[in-house]
Amino acid sequence: MGASDPRRDAAPAAVASDRPIVELVGAVKRYGEVAAIAGVDLQIRPRELFTLLGPSGSGKTTILRAIAGLVDLTEGRILIDGRDMADVPTFERNIGMVFQSLALFPHMSVFDNIAFPLRMRRRGRAEIARRVQEVLDMVRLPDIGRRRVHELSGGQQQRVALARALVYDPKLLLLDEPLGALDKRLREEMQLELVRLHGEIDVTIINVTHDQVEALMLSDRIGVMEEGRLVQVGTPEEIYRRPATRFVAEFVGRANLIDGVGEDGGDRCRVVTPSGVAVTVADLPGGPGAEYTAALRAELIDLRRPDEASWPHRLEGTVALRVFEGESLYYEVSVPGLERPLRVASRRRDLAVGDPVAVEWDPEEVAVVAADGP
Amino acid sequence: MTVDRYGRRSDVAWGWRLLDVLIALRRRLGVDRFEPYRPYLMLAPALALVTLLAGGIVYLVYLSFHSFDTFLLRQGPWSLEQYRRLVEPPSGAFNLQTLQRTLVISVLVTVGAVTAGLPVAYFIVRTRSRTMRIVTLVLLLVPFLMGEVVRAFGWALVLGSNGLVAWVLSWFGNDSGGILGTPLAVWIGMMQVSIPLATLLILPALTRIDPDLERAAATMGAPPRRVWRHVVTPLARPGIAGAAAVVFLLSVAEYDMPAILGLGRLPFVANVIRSIYTLQNNLYLGSAFSLVLMAISTVFVVAAVAAGGIRRLRDGGGDG
Numbered sequence: 001m002g003a004s005d006p007r008r009d010a011a012p013a014a015v016a017s018d019r020p021i022v023e024l025v026g027a028v029k030r031y032g033e034v035a036a037i038a039g040v041d042l043q044i045r046p047r048e049l050f051t052l053l054g055p056s057g058s059g060k061t062t063i064l065r066a067i068a069g070l071v072d073l074t075e076g077r078i079l080i081d082g083r084d085m086a087d088v089p090t091f092e093r094n095i096g097m098v099f100q101s102l103a104l105f106p107h108m109s110v111f112d113n114i115a116f117p118l119r120m121r122r123r124g125r126a127e128i129a130r131r132v133q134e135v136l137d138m139v140r141l142p143d144i145g146r147r148r149v150h151e152l153s154g155g156q157q158q159r160v161a162l163a164r165a166l167v168y169d170p171k172l173l174l175l176d177e178p179l180g181a182l183d184k185r186l187r188e189e190m191q192l193e194l195v196r197l198h199g200e201i202d203v204t205i206i207n208v209t210h211d212q213v214e215a216l217m218l219s220d221r222i223g224v225m226e227e228g229r230l231v232q233v234g235t236p237e238e239i240y241r242r243p244a245t246r247f248v249a250e251f252v253g254r255a256n257l258i259d260g261v262g263e264d265g266g267d268r269c270r271v272v273t274p275s276g277v278a279v280t281v282a283d284l285p286g287g288p289g290a291e292y293t294a295a296l297r298a299e300l301i302d303l304r305r306p307d308e309a310s311w312p313h314r315l316e317g318t319v320a321l322r323v324f325e326g327e328s329l330y331y332e333v334s335v336p337g338l339e340r341p342l343r344v345a346s347r348r349r350d351l352a353v354g355d356p357v358a359v360e361w362d363p364e365e366v367a368v369v370a371a372d373g374p
Numbered sequence: 375m376t377v378d379r380y381g382r383r384s385d386v387a388w389g390w391r392l393l394d395v396l397i398a399l400r401r402r403l404g405v406d407r408f409e410p411y412r413p414y415l416m417l418a419p420a421l422a423l424v425t426l427l428a429g430g431i432v433y434l435v436y437l438s439f440h441s442f443d444t445f446l447l448r449q450g451p452w453s454l455e456q457y458r459r460l461v462e463p464p465s466g467a468f469n470l471q472t473l474q475r476t477l478v479i480s481v482l483v484t485v486g487a488v489t490a491g492l493p494v495a496y497f498i499v500r501t502r503s504r505t506m507r508i509v510t511l512v513l514l515l516v517p518f519l520m521g522e523v524v525r526a527f528g529w530a531l532v533l534g535s536n537g538l539v540a541w542v543l544s545w546f547g548n549d550s551g552g553i554l555g556t557p558l559a560v561w562i563g564m565m566q567v568s569i570p571l572a573t574l575l576i577l578p579a580l581t582r583i584d585p586d587l588e589r590a591a592a593t594m595g596a597p598p599r600r601v602w603r604h605v606v607t608p609l610a611r612p613g614i615a616g617a618a619a620v621v622f623l624l625s626v627a628e629y630d631m632p633a634i635l636g637l638g639r640l641p642f643v644a645n646v647i648r649s650i651y652t653l654q655n656n657l658y659l660g661s662a663f664s665l666v667l668m669a670i671s672t673v674f675v676v677a678a679v680a681a682g683g684i685r686r687l688r689d690g691g692g693d694g
Contacts, residue, residue: 070589090592103590107608116604117594168595 019082021046021172021204022067027076029062036062037073038228045221046171049198049205053215053239054225055251060208061100063225064174067206068097080172091120096165096203097174100181102157104149110136110160111145117168135163138197155186159193166201175207179214191218212252216240224248240297246369249295256296256342259371264288268313268363275337280313282363291371298343301361303331303351314360317342319353333359431668438662447655456662469646469663476642477670479557480625483564487621488614490565491572496606498573499580514570522567526634529563530554533635555637563631571624572617579613580606615682619675626671643667 020043029037037059044050052060065071067078069090078085085093105113111132118128136142139159144152152160158178165173175194179187191214198205209215215222216236223233224247232244243249250257260273262284270278271294279294286292306316317335324330329349332341342359351357400406408415438457441450460469498510517525532538535551543550553559583606591601607614629644638645643663650660 065589068589068593070592089597090589091595091597093593094595095593097590097593099586099590101584101586103584103586105587105591105605116591116596120591120595120600164594174593 019046020044020079021081022206023077023079023082024063024067025077025079027063027066027078028074029059029066029071030074035059035228037066039076040228040230042223042230042233044204044206046204047202048220049194049207049218051207051209051215051219051222052225053209053212053222053252055210058225059228060210060225061176064097064176064206064208067172068095068174069093094168094170095172095174096168096170098161098165098176098178100177102161102178104157104161104164106149108149109145110147110149110152113149113160114145114164114167117164121168131167132163135167138166138200139163139193154182155190158182158186158190162194162197166197166203169201171202171204173203173205175205177208177210179209180211187214194218216252224251226251241365241367243295243367243369246293246371249293249367249369254298254343254345255367256298256301256340258294258296258338260292260294262286262288262290262292262368271368273337277315277335277337279315279366280363281366281368284368286370293369293371295367295369296342296359296361297365297367298330298345300365301342301344301359303333303344303346303348304358304360305351306356306358309358309360311360313363314358315342316356316358319351319355319357322351322353331357333357335359431665434661434665437658438665440658442656442658444654444656449658456659457666459659460662460666472641472643472646473667473670475557475640476626476628476644476667477674479561479564479642480622480628482561483568483625484618484622486561486565487568487572488576488618490569491576491617492607492610492614494569494573495576495580498577499583500585514573517567517570522630523634525566526563526630529559529566529631529635533559533562554635555639557636557640559635560631560640563635564625564628568621568625572621575617575620576610576613579610579616583609611682615678618682619678622674622678623671626667 022042022044024040024042027037027040027042028035040059040063042063052063054060062071066073067080067085069085069088080093080095105116108116114132114135115128118131123131132145133142136145139162141156141159141163144156144160149157149160161178179190182190194205194207195218207215207218216239219236221233221235222239223230224239225231226245226247232239232248234242234244239248239252243252246257249255258271258273258277258279260271260277260279263270263272263278264284265278265280268280269282269284269288270280271284271292272278279296281292281294284290284292304310304314315335315338317333317338319331320334320341321332322329325345328345328347331344331346331351333344334341344359439452439454441453441455442448443450460466494510494514498507501507501510520528530537533552534540534554537552537554540550540552543552587605587609588601591605592598596604626642627644628642629648632640632642633645641649647660647663650656650663
């Protein structure tokens with residue numbers, strides 16, 4: 001499934017081994033009454049960049065900490081390289097981890113920070129100096145070894161934290177939202193840096209984030225978390241195009257969710273709301289008659305003037321909001337019969353608030369999710 | 375209800391009228407002229423206190439550099455006589471021995487209190503259980519609820535000839551009758567306040583340490599012992615130095631514990647100064663001894679603060 005990902009094609013070291021490097025079996029972590037992880041089964045493949053995506057409090061950081069051994073599971077097992085980690089303390093797991101706070105030692109220089117894991121492994125002085133220089137080159141900060149941590153900029157600190165987690169060649173690198181605190185431009189730069197590093201070194205990365213753009217951009221696979229459960233695991237494209245639940249459809253991307261009953265309308269299936277608005281879709285996974293949510297992605301639908309309308313897959317309404325966003329414009333179109341206006345990202349600039357428009361889509365691009373139950 | 379010619383109702387706002395009067399008075403007196411000096415005015419109590427203490431020390435210096443006729447109880451001219459008398463026969467050897475004992479036991483108390491206080495403080499900061507944290511803190515405060523003398527006599531019962539320690543020692547065939555009157559007894563008595571004090575003083579420094587630093591160290595392969603040594607202790611250094619300085623200063627000035635638990639056989643400088651003051655009526659010699667002790671403890675404290683990194687204290691505990 002990674003074959004459609006151009007970055008993966010460029011990296012020759014393909015996903016080869018079938019044995020997962022990390023495996024969670026029935027993992028549960030309870031704090032008193034509250035379950036931070038409510039039964040998670042997960043397999044991470046060697047060399048992949050896996051992202052745990054979810055809102056804050058969904059348990060993604062707890063999973064990461066459990067893998068690192070910083071949190072003990074209430075139930076279930078964690079296997080790394082096939083070995084049960086229950087009795088292996090954190091300091092023997094040989095895992096690299098970058099914390100949200102970065103956790104650089106303020107009382108040490110950059111060099112001493114990066115040398116710390118090597119000193120804990122009692123490596124020789126010459127080897128330490130060589131390895132530290134290598135990783136500093138790798139994160140493109142060759143000349144800052146002597147500086148103190150608080151003299152560095154946010155982006156530099158980020159790279160130092162990354163270098164420190166990689167200097168001892170761990171097979172597994174855990175990232176606990178380390179990019180969260182950076183401004184947008186720096187964050188994007190670091191994301192590309194991560195992709196580059198992942199292509200260069202033989203490491204499996206588990207990344208935690210609530211930023212769905214970051215998840216879609218970086219990951220080989222994504223696991224979406226909701227309230228301690230893993231609700232969907234898949235490639236970014238699967239998550240984006242075929243969300244498994246309403247929650248995933250809403251959390252990933254900017255989607256218009258329309259709830260209704262599935263109908264088989266001749267050549268096309270439709271999801272029809274109680275107010276009678278019909279959304280044409282490619283197919284109904286559970287057959288007609290059931291409750292569905294149709295997710296119309298703001299980026300995958302477009303606007304036409306009513307007279308330009310080219311095909312029947314559309315809804316008509318009026319422009320209620322128009323916001324300039326740079327590369328595109330953001331419109332909200334109120335459609336009679338829908339509670340919330342449709343959100344549309346479009347390149348069209350010639351529409352003003354109050355104009356009558358048609359919102360059009362390709363039924364193949366509409367994700368259809370069976371209703372989550374009551 | 376009446377309304378006067380300014381439209382003011384008689385039944386309301388006496389409080390507001392009072393304020394009007396005060397504001398008018400303030401304008402009349404021109405209080406606002408002093409506004410720029412207000413911060414300095416607020417410093418006044420602190421300045422007064424410092425001046426008073428400094429004045430006392432200046433007076434001690436003045437006394438210590440004068441000769442004194444102990445027979446006629448009359449002050450003589452400026453001289454180094456008191457300092458000479460402090461180290462020369464007949465009592466010079468005794469004074470120096472007292473000074474040495476004071477410093478040695480104080481250093482031992484300081485080292486013991488900080489060594490014991492650091493793990494306790496760490497426990498209070500890192501324990502997940504709120505109850506345990508509160509219980510420990512309350513237990514730490516208990517020794518301060520008792521007077522020093524009461525505490526000393528309490529220990530005298532435990533350490534004395536009919537006490538717990540004598541009883542335990544007798545199991546091993548040691549019938550010395552307790553350890554009262556030994557340096558160990560004095561040390562134990564002083565530790566009771568010093569450990570909680572050191573703990574409370576180290577606490578804020580530990581609170582400032584981000585727990586992620588310890589977790590990060592663990593992921594990088596550091597077992598708890600080395601996390602403690604390479605991360606916690608260095609970051610707590612300013613707090614440790616501060617605690618050491620305070621405990622040492624209080625120990626050096628200790629009076630009751632050596633008097634009671636040392637059975638008078640192991641006087642500290644304070645005990646000797648008291649007898650110089652009250653038995654020999656010699657304020658001049660006593661001042662000299664006080665100043666010598668003060669000078670020596672100042673050196674110790676400056677050394678401790680330098681070792682703890684005064685620079686780091688200024689950087690806010692080093693989490694910059």
